Amino acid sequence: MILRLAIASLFARALTVGMTILAIALSVALFLGVExxxxxxxxxxxxxxxxxxxxVGARSGSVQLLLYSVFRIGNATNNVTWESYQDIAARSEVDWIVPIALGDSHRQFRVMGTTRGFFEHYKYRQGRSLAVVDGVIMDDLFDTVxxxxxxxxxxYKIGDPIVVAHGLASFxxxxxxxxxxxxxxxxxGTPVDRTVIVSLEAIEAIHVDWRSGAKIPGQSTPQDVIREMDLTPKAVTAALVGVKSPLQTFSLQRAINEYPQEPLLAVLPGVALQELWSIVGLAETALLAVSGMVVVTALIGMMATIFSSLNERRREMAIYRAMGARPARIIAMLVFEAMLMAAVGALLGVMLVYAGLVIAQPFVDRAFGLWLPIEAPMMRELWVILGVIAAGAIVSLVPALRAYRMSVADGMMVKT
Structure with missing residues (x-):
């Protein structure tokens, strides 16, 4: 009986109810979309x-090492000598090692010197490799990717010239x-997108005529002469290391941190990333708070809609009371209407989120490198739906109690 009356009442106010459901759906979609x-x-x-x-880098802090070696933010406190790099590379635990040399820039983008091993061993998004969409990996001393x-x-297009600036923000x-x-x-979607990559030897080549951070006046060595020179680097900024067995990771880390020849630091990327996220990830709390307030606003709007409809339904409520409907039944009907609107709105919001993911996923991945996985609805979505339904029932109690207090005489009275 209550179900039939509630559904009939909702259909009788289809436009108002539809707008309320749409508001709830959009707010739930925003909340889940932000999530x-x-x-x-x-x-x-x-x-x-x-x-x-x-x-691996010079001894500093784990976050600082991660920032300049992976995110190209800031500068190293010191470099790692080439001899120390070779010592680490020769250790039995090391499967592969990739050197990184930083310090120069090109029009506000960082320039990184490395080897071809960087393209083989640098992985992102759970093991995805770097791919060249146009051209080839550098095979000449003065090539850049x-x-x-x-x-x-x-x-820039393939074949365009690039002039590297000495240092950062340098003229x-x-x-x-x-x-x-x-x-x-x-x-x-990683800092590689904002990096100019050259060979390790190229970093040495462009600094042949430089001493102590300044160009030697009047000296300019021709490229053909530079190509014949020994361009083995004297130092590198950092190195990425892969070990043969995960069990050897901590022993190698301890050995590097206790390296006697110079102060070095070896950090686990995952641990450093979590530490960094705990610092910069405060924005996610703000996003959740804002989207949560949107859901609350929609529920308050639903309560206001029910309130405003009570004036139009005073006679309806009075008739129910006159026909013997108990106050509890009227309250139950209004609460059920609200729960039904909240449930339909929440389900529609979930459908909107997944429809948006299907449409936006390729674009977001291509434009921002942000992967939004499309997975089967999880407990999180279920709890959101149940929470919205429960909240809808709670906010509807206020107008329902007001309807309970409406008297038959008040409902039947014709106001002039």
Whole structure:
């Protein structure tokens, strides 16, 4: 009886009810959408570098080492000598090691010197490898491979020249040793997108005529002469290390941290990423709070809708009372109406989220490198639906109690 009356009453007010359901659906969709983006961003952040067991650099802090070696933010306190790098590479626990040399820039983008091993061993998003969408990996001393954001922002194409600036935000450029774009990388959503990658030898080559951070006046060595020189680096900024067995990771980390020749630091990327996320991830709490307030606002709007409809339904309530309906039944009918609206709105909101994911996933991945997985509804979605239904029942109690207090005489009275 209550179910039939509630459904009939909702259909009688189809426009108002439909707008309320739509408001709830949009608010639930926003809440779940923010949650999907939050978890996707957190997973993408954690997968900025995967498959690397240790990051090695000069002794500083784990977050600082992660920032400059992976995110290209800030500068190293010191470099790692080439001899120390070779000692670590020769250890029996090491499966592979990739050096990284930083310090120069190109139009606000960081320049990184490394080896071809970087393209083989750097992984992101749970083991995904770097891919060249145009051109090839550098095979000449003055070739460079650029990230997707560099190519898009600066409009570079294969074969375009690149002049590297000495240091960061520097007006001094290595104009006598220009590079050529040989490859453009696929969008990854990692700091690689904003990096100009050259060979380790190229970093040495462009600094042949430099001493103590300044160019030697009047000296300019021709490229053909530089190509014949020994360009073995004297130091590197950091190194990515993969071990042969996960069981050897901690012993190798301890050995590097206790390295007697110079103060070094080896960090676990996953641990450092979690530490960094705990610092920068406060925004996710703010996003959840904002989206949660949107849901609360929609529920309050539903309560206001029920309140406003009571004036139109005074006679209806009075008739129910006159026909012998108990106050509890009227309260139950109004609460059930609210729960039904909340349930339909919440289910529609979940459907909107998944429809949006199907449409937006390829675009978001291609444009931002942010992977939003489409998974079967989890307990999180179920709890959101149940929470919205429960909240709908709670907020409807206030107008329901007001309806309970309506008297038959008040409902039947004709006001002039």
């Amino acid at each position: 999907k983006v939050r978890t996707g961003a957190k997973d993408s952040f954690a997968d900025t570098i995967s498959g690397t067991d240790l990051i 650029i990230g997707a954001d560099v190519a898009q922002s600066l409009g 001094t450029e290595h104009k006598d040793q220009p590079f050529r774009v040989s490859g453009i990388l696929e969008k990854t």
